[in-house]
Structure formats: structure tokens, C-alpha cells
Amino acid sequence: MLTTYRIRYERGEGVKFISHLDLMQLFSRAARRCSLPIAYSEGYNPRPQLIFGMPLPVGVTSEAEYVDIQLTVDLIESEIIQMLNDSMPLGIRIHEVHKLVNKTSNIMASVKASEYYVNVAMSKEGYAAIYEILESNKPLLAMKKSKSGIKETDIRQMVYEIEDKGEVTPGIRSIRIVTAAGNTMNLRPELAIDTLIQQAGIEAKVVKIHRSSLVIED
Amino acid sequence: MSYISDEILMQVEKPSRYTGGEWNSVIKNKEEVDIRFGFCFPDVYDIAMSHLGIKILYQLLNERADTWCERVFAPWPDLEGHMRKNHLKLFGLESQEAITNFDFIGFTLQYEMSYTNIINMLDLAGVPVFSKDRTGTMPFVIAGGPAGINPEPLADFVDLYNLGDGEEMLPEVMDVYIMWKKSGEPRIEFLKMAAKIDGVYVPAFYETTYNEDGTIKSFAIKEEAKGYGAKAVIQKRIVKDLDTAYFPDKMVVPFTSVVHDRIMMEIFRGCSRGCRFCQAGFIYRPVRERSVDTLVNIAEKLVNSTGYEEISMLSLSTSDYSSLIELTDKLLEKVEAKKVNLGLPSLRVDTFSLELMEKAQKVRKSGLTFAPEAGSQRLRDVINKGITEEDLLRSAELAFKGGWNSIKLYFMLGLPTETDEDILGIVDLAKKVLEVYDRVGNRARKPEITVSASTFVPKPFTPFQWVPQLSKDEIIRRQQLLKNALPRKISYGWHDPQTSLLEATLSRGDRRIGQVLYKVWQKGAKFDSWSEYMKFDRWMEAFADCGLRADFYNSRERSLDEILPWDHVDIGVTRKFLENEYKKALAGELTPNCMVKCSGCGVTVYGGGICVDNI
Numbered sequence: 001m002l003t004t005y006r007i008r009y010e011r012g013e014g015v016k017f018i019s020h021l022d023l024m025q026l027f028s029r030a031a032r033r034c035s036l037p038i039a040y041s042e043g044y045n046p047r048p049q050l051i052f053g054m055p056l057p058v059g060v061t062s063e064a065e066y067v068d069i070q071l072t073v074d075l076i077e078s079e080i081i082q083m084l085n086d087s088m089p090l091g092i093r094i095h096e097v098h099k100l101v102n103k104t105s106n107i108m109a110s111v112k113a114s115e116y117y118v119n120v121a122m123s124k125e126g127y128a129a130i131y132e133i134l135e136s137n138k139p140l141l142a143m144k145k146s147k148s149g150i151k152e153t154d155i156r157q158m159v160y161e162i163e164d165k166g167e168v169t170p171g172i173r174s175i176r177i178v179t180a181a182g183n184t185m186n187l188r189p190e191l192a193i194d195t196l197i198q199q200a201g202i203e204a205k206v207v208k209i210h211r212s213s214l215v216i217e218d
Numbered sequence: 219m220s221y222i223s224d225e226i227l228m229q230v231e232k233p234s235r236y237t238g239g240e241w242n243s244v245i246k247n248k249e250e251v252d253i254r255f256g257f258c259f260p261d262v263y264d265i266a267m268s269h270l271g272i273k274i275l276y277q278l279l280n281e282r283a284d285t286w287c288e289r290v291f292a293p294w295p296d297l298e299g300h301m302r303k304n305h306l307k308l309f310g311l312e313s314q315e316a317i318t319n320f321d322f323i324g325f326t327l328q329y330e331m332s333y334t335n336i337i338n339m340l341d342l343a344g345v346p347v348f349s350k351d352r353t354g355t356m357p358f359v360i361a362g363g364p365a366g367i368n369p370e371p372l373a374d375f376v377d378l379y380n381l382g383d384g385e386e387m388l389p390e391v392m393d394v395y396i397m398w399k400k401s402g403e404p405r406i407e408f409l410k411m412a413a414k415i416d417g418v419y420v421p422a423f424y425e426t427t428y429n430e431d432g433t434i435k436s437f438a439i440k441e442e443a444k445g446y447g448a449k450a451v452i453q454k455r456i457v458k459d460l461d462t463a464y465f466p467d468k469m470v471v472p473f474t475s476v477v478h479d480r481i482m483m484e485i486f487r488g489c490s491r492g493c494r495f496c497q498a499g500f501i502y503r504p505v506r507e508r509s510v511d512t513l514v515n516i517a518e519k520l521v522n523s524t525g526y527e528e529i530s531m532l533s534l535s536t537s538d539y540s541s542l543i544e545l546t547d548k549l550l551e552k553v554e555a556k557k558v559n560l561g562l563p564s565l566r567v568d569t570f571s572l573e574l575m576e577k578a579q580k581v582r583k584s585g586l587t588f589a590p591e592a593g594s595q596r597l598r599d600v601i602n603k604g605i606t607e608e609d610l611l612r613s614a615e616l617a618f619k620g621g622w623n624s625i626k627l628y629f630m631l632g633l634p635t636e637t638d639e640d641i642l643g644i645v646d647l648a649k650k651v652l653e654v655y656d657r658v659g660n661r662a663r664k665p666e667i668t669v670s671a672s673t674f675v676p677k678p679f680t681p682f683q684w685v686p687q688l689s690k691d692e693i694i695r696r697q698q699l700l701k702n703a704l705p706r707k708i709s710y711g712w713h714d715p716q717t718s719l720l721e722a723t724l725s726r727g728d729r730r731i732g733q734v735l736y737k738v739w740q741k742g743a744k745f746d747s748w749s750e751y752m753k754f755d756r757w758m759e760a761f762a763d764c765g766l767r768a769d770f771y772n773s774r775e776r777s778l779d780e781i782l783p784w785d786h787v788d789i790g791v792t793r794k795f796l797e798n799e800y801k802k803a804l805a806g807e808l809t810p811n812c813m814v815k816c817s818g819c820g821v822t823v824y825g826g827g828i829c830v831d832n833i
Contacts, residue, residue, distance in 0.1 A: 013219075017233040018473045029241075029471060029525030032556055040557055048557075059228050087525070089241045089473075208224075 002039050002049075002070050005080060010054060012064045014091035022056035024048070026092070027067060033087035036080065039070040053107040054114065054181055054214060057188060061180065062211035064114075067108050068100065113160055113215040114181035116189040118141045119172050122197075122204035127164045127173060129200035130193075134162060142195040144187075155195060158187035172207060181214065220312035221314040226300045227653060235263035236297065238289075238311035241471040242523065244276075245312055246286040252396050252641035255359070256310055256317040256343075258325045259292075260335035261747065266291040267470070268317035268478035270532060271326055271363065275384055277466035282475040285392055288312040289470070290323070292335045293342070295745065301342065308343040318344040321395065325376075329725040330724035331717065335604035336361075340375065347736070349422055353405065360391070365502050367454070368678040368784040371585060371724055374732035378412050378831045381787055382454030385488075385675060387417045413448040419457030423448040426729050432770055434781040436726060442445045443528045453788040458826035460506035467519040471526065480528035480561065482521045485513060485545070489829060490812035492819075494602045494803050495591070495633065497677035498534055500791050503819065504827035505538075505812060510545045511828070518552050529553065530561035536815070537562075537574070542687030546574065575620065586617055589628040592636070599806045600635050602799075607647065612779055614651045618659040624666035625651060626711075631696045632674040632688040634803065641696055644669060646701045649714045670711040673718035677725050678784045679791065681799035684776040687722040689769075690715055716754040720746070722772035728783035731771075733764045792820035 011018075018026065028048040031038045040046035055068035071080075077097040084094045120126075133140070140156040158180035165174040179187040190206050197204045220227065220237045227233040248254065257276055259266030266272065272289070279287035288310030293301060316321060323343065325336050340347045345357055348536035352359070360378035361372065369379045380387045389411055394409060398408035413420045424743050425441035427435040457463040465484070472479065479654055488505035489498065508516075517529055529549065530647065546560060562574060587762070590600045590610055598605065614625060629644050648669050655665035673693050676682045688696070693715040738760035746750040761768050776782065778797055785793070795818065802809060809817050812828050821827040 014239040015473070017227060017237055019234075022234075022474050025475070026473065032527070032558075033241075033522060035522075035556075046557060058233070059224065087241075090239050096655065172692065190303035 001074070002072060003074050004068055004070050005077070005097050006100050007067050007069055007080075007084075007094055008096040008171075008209040009067070010061075010091075010095060011065055012061055012091040012093070015089065016059055016091075019058060020052065023052055023067075024050055026089075027069070030084060030087045031069075034083040035084050035208045037072045037075075039072050051108070054111050056211060057209075060116075060209045060211060063095070064211050064213045066107050066111075066214065066216070071111045077189050098173075106199050107216070109150045109183055110207050110216045111182040112180075112217050113178055114211060115176065115178045115187075115215070116159075117165070117212055118175045118177060118189050118193055118206055119168060119208040120175055120193060120197075120204055120206050121171055122173050122175075122202070123171075124164070124173070126197075126200070126202040126204050127147075129173070130196035130204075131162065131164075133196050133199045134159060140195060140199065141192055144191065155187055155192060158185055159192050173194050176212075178215075219314060221299065221309040221316070221638070222301070222306065224296070226304070230297045231302065232263075232474060235291070236293065240315060240473055241525075241537055242468045243312055243470050244280040244286070245533045246280075248286065248313060248315075251284055251286045252399060253322065253392055254310075254313075254317075254320040255279055255285055255287040255322045255324060256290040256320045257287050257390075258290040258323060258336075258685075259328075260292050260325060260332040260339060261292055261745075263291045263472075264476045265825065267472050267476040269326065270482040270484060271328075271384075273469045273482065274464065274466055274471070274484075275324075276389060277468055278385060278464050279388065279392070282389070282392065284396060285298070286312070288317075290339070291318055292339055292745070297388060298338075298342065298744075308339055316344065317357070319355075320357045321399070323359050325359070325361045325363075327361055327363035327372070329401075329747060330365055330371070330721050332365075332750070333735050334739045334743040334746050336372065337375065337735060338744045348374055350374075352377070358395075358408070361476065362388075364498060364501060365725070367497075367787060367789065368725060368727070369419055369421060369787065370426075370729045370783040371727040371731040371735065373729045374736075376421060378409060379419040379421070380455070381417050381419055381452055382789075383457045383463075384455075385457050387415060387455045390415050391418065410446045410448075413446060416453065420448060421729075421788070426783075428730075432766075434783060436788060437781060437783075437786055438767050450755055451786050451788050454501070454790065456504075456790075456824050456826060457487075458824060460827070461509050461512050462807060465512075466506070467516065468523045469520060471524050478530065478532050479526075481517070481524060481526045482530050482532050483513060483516055483520070484508070484533065485531045485536065485539050486533045488827065490538060491535060491604065492602055492799075492809050492811065492817070493591070493604075493823070494600070494681040494799055495677075496534075497673060497680050500679045500796075500819075501789050502534065502814075503789070503791055503821040504829045506822060506827035507540060510541050510548060513545060514548050514552055514572075521553050523558060526622055527557060528559045528561055530563060532563070537571075540555070542574065564631070565731075571616070573803055575617075586622055586624065587626040587628055588613060589694045590647060591630050592633055592640060593645070593647055594640045595627060597633055597636060597643070598804060599808055600803045601633055602803070602809055604808060604811070610647065611654055614654045615658055618655050618665075621660065623655070623660060623663045624668075626668040626670055627651065629669065629671045630674045631671050631700065632693060634674075634685045636696075638696075638699060641700050642703055644671070644700060645705075648704065648708050652705075665707075666709070667707070668709045668711055669704060669833070671697065672713040673715050675718050675722045675725060678782070679789050679796070681796045681803055682801060683726065683782065683796065684778060684780075686775045687719065687772045689773055690719060693718070697797075712752075714749060717747075717749070717752060719768065719772055720754070720757055723768045724771075726783070727771055730764070730766055734760050734766060737763050790819075790821035790823055795819045 039049040049070035051068040139154040144153040161178040163176040168174045360379045361376045394411045429435045486507040488502040
């Protein structure tokens with residue numbers, strides 16, 4: 001009897017340069033270290049049953065990373081947290097585990113939006129200028145990668161919310177931004193902010209990005 | 219906090235090479251240790267992290283409360299550019315601090331083409347590259363590893379060498395260092411103390427004079443160093459009993475995949491075969507095994523501490539392990555439930571067994587390499603390879619019947635006495651392998667036979683240490699001969715002759731090569747083991763600038779009474795034995811495997827391993 005658990009974890013400073021592809025190995029090795037009974041696929045080359053959510057761009061930290069993990073044994077959630085945290089490198093912390101009872105779709109298909117806190121070297125007036133651009137009705141054109149290649153796209157509908165959280169260090173403002181995420185529509189926060197900066201014609205620069213939460217609709 | 223800023227890291231390839239923090243990496247409080255040791259591998263992270271020696275010594279040094287050993291690797295040129303522009307120094311992965319003021323900077327010497335990176339790394343560290351220019355409390359540069367068995371090419375840069383196995387010697391050096399550090403004595407006093415440790419060689423205590431023809435006239439302890447206690451001949455150190463020797467129960471697990479990304483478990487050291495071209499086969503003598511129980515115990519600990527999904531059993535010739543079936547069975551029993559696979563590299567043609575290959579599930583059916591080394595029986599006898607055409611064809615048949623369709627055949631061109639006929643023998647052999655496939659192979663799939671030919675590089679401490687390497691033109695002619703004679707169904711892979719020529723130059727080099735290395739580095743050489751960075755002309759210019767010739771080193775035949783640059787190193791195997799092996803080679807006479815009969819190479823002086831087990 002296999003049970004699927006959804007895990008929310010954090011990726012901190014020390015591990016923000018790991019690529020999405022390397023995460024599978026990181027988790028399956030951590031699981032082996034703590035003897036967490038992960039289920040494996042059948043076949044000649046069995047693979048651990050791990051399904052990762054939204055890839056996190058390299059260089060971005062996050063407290064809202066998700067992985068669905070299948071176990072061969074029913075375990076108490078807190079026990080899974082404890083086991084994994086004891087065998088994770090510094091920078092990866094498991095925060096939540098919950099059993100998926102009526103699993104309908106995988107994590108990737110359930111993600112709808114993503115919230116980020118972006119540190120931008122920008123003045124208060126600079127923020128006012130980009131806010132004005134966003135509030136106007138003109139198309140917000142950006143060169144965006146899609147399945148058919150890089151093409152000019154209007155990204156206005158993909159920016160759901162933006163908010164100035166004030167100065168964090170002198171000259172650096174924290175901007176909260178919620179953008180479309182998931183299989184159907186996806187917008188990276190730095191593309192949104194860079195495009196706004198460009199259109200507003202202001203001097204500003206993204207210095208740090210942190211993903212704070214994902215909007216998941218099962 | 220990483221030493222390199224995020225802004226730079228975002229601009230370089232694979233930034234996680236530089237940020238440390240991997241599972242099992244060791245963090246200590248720098249205030250609480252006496253020794254900070256920067257263990258350098260002179261290549262990029264992906265290569266460095268694939269090396270077993272560094273894993274052993276890293277863990278060994280870090281088990282000492284008084285020492286913090288960190289990993290230090292060569293930044294890829296993209297990062298180096300940023301580092302030089304921003305005046306950043308070479309740094310340790312663990313502390314993310316510059317290594318400029320470390321106590322030791324240690325290099326493992328695995329291949330000659332990494333030598334320019336050593337100079338480059340010292341320079342990047344902000345440490346004077348020549349040992350004579352290092353003063354006061356500047357780091358000591360220590361080196362070891364197989365290429366260092368001829369220590370002379372890097373003698374001007376290295377303060378002290380560890381010749382032979384490091385597991386016992388390196389801790390002794392650390393002990394002596396702490397005594398010296400507490401004494402407050404001048405720098406040279408540490409070197410004097412270290413020189414008394416068995417296996418330690420301090421090049422600055424010795425000098426070489428040369429004859430007019432460029433050969434060595436004398437090599438001796440310098441006049442002023444006579445009272446220092448340095449030995450005239452330095453005998454390599456060995457770990458007598460490998461079964462009880464240190465082996466780490468933890469290994470750093472990289473975040474990003476590296477070349478060999480798995481548990482590496484050394485099942486035995488040394489090789490009993492005595493192939494005459496093979497330096498490792500001589501310098502790692504005598505053969506010493508770890509017992510099945512010890513290995514199973516090590517494997518279990520390593521699986522639990524690393525979480526790796528594969529264990530690779532390392533040695534120079536895995537199928538020569540005395541109880542390989544028992545070992546694989548017991549290992550599988552322990553680790554199979556954890557979905558851990560076994561890898562069996564370095565299997566020999568004559569002992570290839572399907573049973574074994576099937577145990578090693580991870581060995582994908584796309585890759586099998588057999589190494590007949592030479593195309594004719596005559597030449598295989600010259601090199602004492604001791605395998606026959608029948609061995610090869612039988613192994614190929616087993617593999618094809620077992621479902622493999624791809625075999626790589628590895629050869630060397632330019633072995634002593636090689637004729638065109640021997641080269642055409644490679645073609646015959648490959649064709650016969652193809653015929654075997656047509657007879658027994660899976661008809662639904664096409665056979666993939668590859669002939670891979672490298673150029674023979676004569677190495678110190680082998681029976682071929684006296685022989686000339688072929689000239690560049692002749693290497694190219696023989697490569698072409700082989701290429702043109704191979705049918706199109708067989709693919710052909712060859713190695714760049716320029717790299718082989720340089721390897722032969724450096725491996726048998728003397729102390730004067732140091733100037734050439736410095737010169738070529740000044741001209742921009744680094745990462746010479748990467749073909750995209752190696753510029754042969756730059757090397758030739760550097761030789762000319764130093765008034766030296768590369769062909770003096772690579773394509774000159776040495777007379778048997780010539781003083782060789784590495785004569786002051788004693789690996790246990792006598793020069794007399796090597797000389798005799800050379801003569802037997804030319805006569806096409808075989809020398810038996812040590813397991814069968816002792817041929818008196820001299821390594822019995824150590825009283826360890828196979829030399830005593832078989833009595």
C-alpha cells in the first residue's frame with residue numbers, strides 16, 4: 001500500500017545555486033541516509049517516486065518548495081519531517097508534510113500562482129513609477145520564453161499583485177509580487193520587474209529574489 | 219556566506235562548484251585548530267570530486283581535532299577571470315575563506331597535464347609559487363600522488379613531498395608541524411624535522427648537476443644540508459596492512475553531478491600483473507587486499523552516511539580480487555533492499571564473467587571496455603599483458619550472448635618494437651570481434667565496436683623508462699595507418715598526439731622542467747588536460763625560451779647506465795629488476811603474475827601484502 005505525502009520545504013542561501021535537476025538526487029540520497037521507505041518505480045532502472053513542484057530559478061531562495069513523495073509505509077507526518085531534516089544539508093528544511101488522501105493531480109498541475117519578495121535597488125519614486133506602468137492599460141511587452149521559442153508577449157495579465165514593503169537596507173526596497181505560475185501560465189518575477197523598470201525608464205536593479213508561497217488549487 | 223559574491227556566481231557556469239556546504243563536508247571553528255590544511259586538486263570541481271585519494275585524506279585529517287582540512291579546487295576559467303579582476307584569492311570550499319594564510323597547501327598529483335594549474339592555483343592563492351620565495355609563516359606546499367613519484371619536475375615549487383601511501387605519513391607530518399609551530403623556530407627547522415619521516419622528500423635539500431649533453435651528472439644532498447638528516451635515497455611509504463588501514467566512513471556528497479558520483483571503495487591496492495607499460499602496476503606494489511568483511515562493513519557505513527545509490531569497487535584490476543564473487547554476494551545482500559547498485563570497473567578480458575556482470579546491475583548494457591592494449595600476440599608478450607586473442611573473443615562472445623551489443627577495444631600505439639604489422643593486427647582483432655557478433659549477437663540490434671587508440675607514454679619506474687617515444691609525425695602516420703585499415707563498421711577513437719608528447723616530456727622530466735612550467739604558465743597555460751585550453755606551440759616556445767628541448771625528454775633513448783631524474787626515489791622495485799624486465803620485453807619473454815610466482819622485483823623489502831601472504 002503506497003501513500004503519497006506532500007512536503008513543503010525551504011531552500012536557503014547555501015543551496016540556492018543547485019539546479020532543479022539535481023534535487024531529485026539530493027532528496028533520494030537524503031531519504032536513503034535516513035532509511036525513509038521511498039517507493040521505487042518498477043523496471044530495469046527503478047526510480048524513486050518523487051515529483052517536484054515548480055522549478056526554482058537558480059539563485060532564488062524559497063520557503064515554498066513542494067515535492068510529492070510516495071512511501072511504501074504509512075508514517076506519521078512529524079516523523080517524516082524529523083527523519084528528513086536530520087539528513088538534509090544546511091539550507092534545506094522541511095516545514096510541512098501532509099498525507100494526500102484523495103490525490104487528484106500532481107503538484108505541477110495544481111500550482112496557479114507564486115508569491116515572491118524581491119529586493120530591488122530602487123527609490124520610493126521608482127516604485128511609484130513602475131506601479132503607474134502596471135496600472136495603465138497599455139500592453140506590457142516582454143521577450144518571453146515559451147514552448148515555441150522566445151517571443152514578445154504581453155505579460156500584464158500574469159502579474160496578479162504588487163506591493164511596496166518599504167526599505168530593507170538603505171537604497172534597497174522589498175517588493176512583494178504575485179505572478180502566474182504553473183503549467184498553463186508562468187511568469188518569472190525578475191522578468192516582470194525588469195520589464196516594469198525598463199518601461200518606466202528608471203534606474204533600478206533586482207538584487208535578490210525569495211519565493212514566499214505558492215497558490216495551490218487541487 | 220560564500221566567498222564569491224552572488225553577482226559573480228550568477229554569471230558563471232555551475233555556481234554550486236564554489237559554494238560548499240555539501241553533505242558530510244566538515245565545518246570547524248578555525249580558532250580551535252592548530253592546522254589549516256588546503257587540500258588542492260589541480261582541476262575543476264567535477265574532476266576533483268571524483269577522486270578517491272582526496273576523500274580518504276580529507277576525512278583522515280579532519281578526524282584530528284587539531285586540523286581542519288578543506289577542499290580547494292581550480293576555478294574554471296570563467297570564474298578565474300572574475301576573481302582576478304576583483305582581486306579575489308583562491309579559497310577553501312568549507313570556510314569560504316582565502317587560503318593565503320593556511321598552514322599547508324597540499325596538492326595531489328594525478329596527471330602531468332595538471333602541473334600548470336598548480337602554479338596557477340598558488341599564484342591565485344597569493345602565495346609565492348617558488349618554494350625559495352616563501353618565508354616566515356607562509357604556507358608550506360606539500361604534494362603527493364602517483365605523478366609525484368618523479369618529484370623533480372615540480373621540485374622548485376614544492377616544499378615537501380609525501381612519496382607513497384599517505385595514510386600514515388601525512389598524520390606524522392602534521393604531528394611534527396605542530397611541534398615546530400609551537401617552537402617558534404625558523405621555517406627550515408620544520409623541513410629538517412619532516413625530512414626525517416620515512417617517505418618525506420624535501421627537494422630544496424638536494425641539487426643536481428648536468429653533463430654537457432644535458433644528462434644528469436650527479437644528484438646529491440647539498441653541502442649545507444648534509445647535517446639536516448635528509449636521506450640520500452627516499453623510500454616510498456606503504457600502508458603495510460590495508461585491511462586495518464584507515465578508510466573513511468563518510469564522503470562528501472556533491473550537490474551537482476560529478477564525473478564519478480558514487481561510493482568509491484578501494485578493494486585492493488597494487489596489481490600483480492606486471493604489465494610493462496603500466497606505472498601504477500609498479501609504484502603501488504605490493505598487492506594488498508581488504509578483506510570481504512572489512513569491505514562489507516565499510517560499504518554499509520558509507521551507504522548510510524552518503525545515501526549514494528551506487529558502490530563502485532575500485533582497484534587496478536577488479537577481477538583479480540581473491541574473493542570477488544563472495545564480496546559481490548555479501549554486498550548485494552546488505553544493500554539491495556536500499557536500491558543500491560554495484561559497479562565493477564577495471565575487469566579484465568581473461569576473467570570476464572557474465573555472472574559478475576549481472577550482479578553489477580548498474581553496468582548499462584551499452585558500455586563494456588576491453589583492453590588488449592596491442593594488436594598482436596607478439597607485442598602483447600612484449601608488454602607482458604598476458605592475454606590472448608582467444609581470451610578476448612571468448613569474453614566478447616559472453617558479452618554478446620548476455621545482451622551487450624557495444625564493445626570498446628582499447629589499444630596503445632607506439633609501444634616499444636611495434637611494427638605496422640602489429641597495428642594491422644588491431645584491425646584483424648576488431649574484425650574478429652565483429653564476426654563473433656554476427657555469429658552470436660542479437661540480430662535486431664547493430665553491433666557497435668569501437669577501437670580506441672592512445673599513444674604510449676613511457677613512464678618512470680616501468681621497464682620502459684629508458685625507451686624513446688615516437689616522434690609526432692610517426693605517431694600521426696601510425697594513427698592514419700590504423701584509421702585507414704579499419705572497416706567503416708568499426709568506429710575509431712584516437713587521442714591527440716600533442717598531449718601524449720607533453721605527458722612523456724613531463725613525466726620523465728628533471729628539475730629543469732620547473733623553469734619550463736613557470737614559463738609556459740606565464741604565457742597563459744592552465745587547464746592543459748583540457749584540449750580546448752592546451753596550446754602545444756606555447757609549450758614549445760617555453761622550452762625554447764629555457765634553452766631546453768622537449769625531444770630530449772620524450773623521444774630520446776636513455777642508456778641503461780644513465781642517472782635518471784627519479785633515481786633517488788626507491789619504490790621497492792629495484793632498478794635491476796626493471797632493467798631485466800626491459801630486456802625480457804625486447805626478447806618477448808613473459809614474467810608471471812605475482813600470484814603465481816614471485817619474480818623478485820624487490821618489493822618484498824616491505825614485508826607486506828601478497829609478498830608475505832603467498833609464502
